[in-house]
Amino acid sequence: MQNSRSSQLFQQALKSIPGGVNSPVRAFRSVGSDPLFIKSAAGPMIFDEDGNGYIDYVGSWGPMIVGHCHPKVVEAIKKAAESGASFGAPTELEITLAEMVIKAVPSIEMVRMVSSGTEATMSAIRLSRGYTGRDNILKFSGCYHGHSDSLLVKAGSGLATFGVPDSPGVPADLAKHTLTATYNDLDSVRALVAANKGTIACVIVEPVAGNMGTVPPQEGFLEGLREICTEEGIVLIFDEVMSGFRVAYGGAQERFGITPDLTTLGKIIGGGLPVGAFGGKKEIMSQLSPAGGVYQAGTLSGNPLAMTAGIETLKLLQEPGFYEKLEEKSKFVAEGIAKAAKDAGFPLYSTRVGSMFCGFFSKEPVYNWDSAAKCDTKAFATYFRGMLEEGVYLACSQFETAFVGAAHTEQDLEKTIAAAAKCFKAL
Numbered sequence: 542m543q544n545s546r547s548s549q550l551f552q553q554a555l556k557s558i559p560g561g562v563n564s565p566v567r568a569f570r571s572v573g574s575d576p577l578f579i580k581s582a583a584g585p586m587i588f589d590e591d592g593n594g595y596i597d598y599v600g601s602w603g604p605m606i607v608g609h610c611h612p613k614v615v616e617a618i619k620k621a622a623e624s625g626a627s628f629g630a631p632t633e634l635e636i637t638l639a640e641m642v643i644k645a646v647p648s649i650e651m652v653r654m655v656s657s658g659t660e661a662t663m664s665a666i667r668l669s670r671g672y673t674g675r676d677n678i679l680k681f682s683g684c685y686h687g688h689s690d691s692l693l694v695k696a697g698s699g700l701a702t703f704g705v706p707d708s709p710g711v712p713a714d715l716a717k718h719t720l721t722a723t724y725n726d727l728d729s730v731r732a733l734v735a736a737n738k739g740t741i742a743c744v745i746v747e748p749v750a751g752n753m754g755t756v757p758p759q760e761g762f763l764e765g766l767r768e769i770c771t772e773e774g775i776v777l778i779f780d781e782v783m784s785g786f787r788v789a790y791g792g793a794q795e796r797f798g799i800t801p802d803l804t805t806l807g808k809i810i811g812g813g814l815p816v817g818a819f820g821g822k823k824e825i826m827s828q829l830s831p832a833g834g835v836y837q838a839g840t841l842s843g844n845p846l847a848m849t850a851g852i853e854t855l856k857l858l859q860e861p862g863f864y865e866k867l868e869e870k871s872k873f874v875a876e877g878i879a880k881a882a883k884d885a886g887f888p889l890y891s892t893r894v895g896s897m898f899c900g901f902f903s904k905e906p907v908y909n910w911d912s913a914a915k916c917d918t919k920a921f922a923t924y925f926r927g928m929l930e931e932g933v934y935l936a937c938s939q940f941e942t943a944f945v946g947a948a949h950t951e952q953d954l955e956k957t958i959a960a961a962a963k964c965f966k967a968l
């Protein structure tokens with residue numbers, strides 16, 4: 542694979558951008574190579590600056606569920622841009638997307654738009670604190686909720702990759718209010734709740750963990766969280782920035798039938814443009830400024846281009862059979878990769894929820910961060926580079942999720958499985 546132009550651009554970027562990238566995982570550090578610079582994308586494919594094409598399972602880290610440059614989304618964005626990129630004033634588009642989200646997501650009675658998933662979770666936490674009058678929050682190790690101070694404690698995603706449990710720059714006085722429990726372990730939650738009785742504002746959880754690889758909730762885990770939070774007057778937040786409109790139209794809460802008090806969204810609802818949202822019970826949401834006293838704001842919140850891309854994407858997701866087809870494709874490719882590993886005698890623990898999947902390089906089951914952390918990340922790095930050579934673009938870390946989209950064809954999926962088979966044999 543020829544990648545001289547990517548290498549040249551990376552060297553240039555290093556001079557003006559810290560680490561050469563605008564978000565850490567993009568740097569490919571954990572897989573021992575330099576990042577590819579991407580020039581364009583179409584459907585299931587992305588193309589780098591050297592003209593190489595790859596079947597894409599990153600999908601911009603989740604948003605591109607209908608594929609890149611879907612003609613209806615592109616057309617709508619173009620049209621919206623001609624009417625103005627941003628007004629800083631209310632628009633009808635915001636109501637349209639809000640109503641679509643409210644109709645889709647069981648827990649959401651009112652919703653506020655923001656510009657990223659980080660803003661959504663940060664604001665949901667502030668709202669929970671304001672609503673309950675309590676300071677502590679509870680999260681799970683290996684779950685990632687964006688990069689706000691309170692949530693950068695034992696987080697997944699890039700922090701997991703770099704082995705940095707807590708970022709420098711987060712004041713200890715603030716971090717001490719973040720309690721960390723073990724994913725899929727209700728006893729760890731009960732113990733923290735008992736030891737901090739009456740002080741916990743919210744429990745925030747990825748209902749399908751996607752930032753330590755894909756880790757499904759075990760039976761009873763989400764139900765148990767719901768029960769504990771109801772009993773203790775704690776606000777239950779499902780962070781569905783990744784799983785929202787991904788594992789079902791109504792997200793993980795629809796798929797598993799558990800309703801949180803607040804939900805955070807992002808990624809898919811912006812159709813590839815910068816967006817986030819948080820919503821939930823009217824009683825809690827009406828505490829937000831200007832209706833209530835909890836302050837939250839944004840220059841570009843409800844941006845007309847992002848709203849338009851979100852509306853068009855959601856319309857496509859409503860087409861009959863969309864999620865059934867996606868499920869079939871995802872099952873086919875995830876099971877195909879798992880079989881390829883088995884045939885090659887390579888230990889792989891395969892997980893999948895809808896179109897989120899992961900192959901953990903581990904002999905043991907993975908169900909929380911400690912079990913995920915035991916994976917053979919060196920072998921993963923070799924596999925990742927091999928897959929890239931074969932024209933398959935995976936997330937550049939063991940602790941991320943692969944996303945299947947509607948644009949992936951049967952041929953793409955078969956090619957991916959064949960590439961995996963070759964790479965596992967070579968390991």
Ligand code: PLP
Nearest residue numbers: 657658659685686687780782783
């Ligand atoms: N929450 C979850 C579950 C995420 O996966 C992410 C990003 O990957 C975020 C929050 C943060 O979103 P953003 O990167 O848009 O700030």
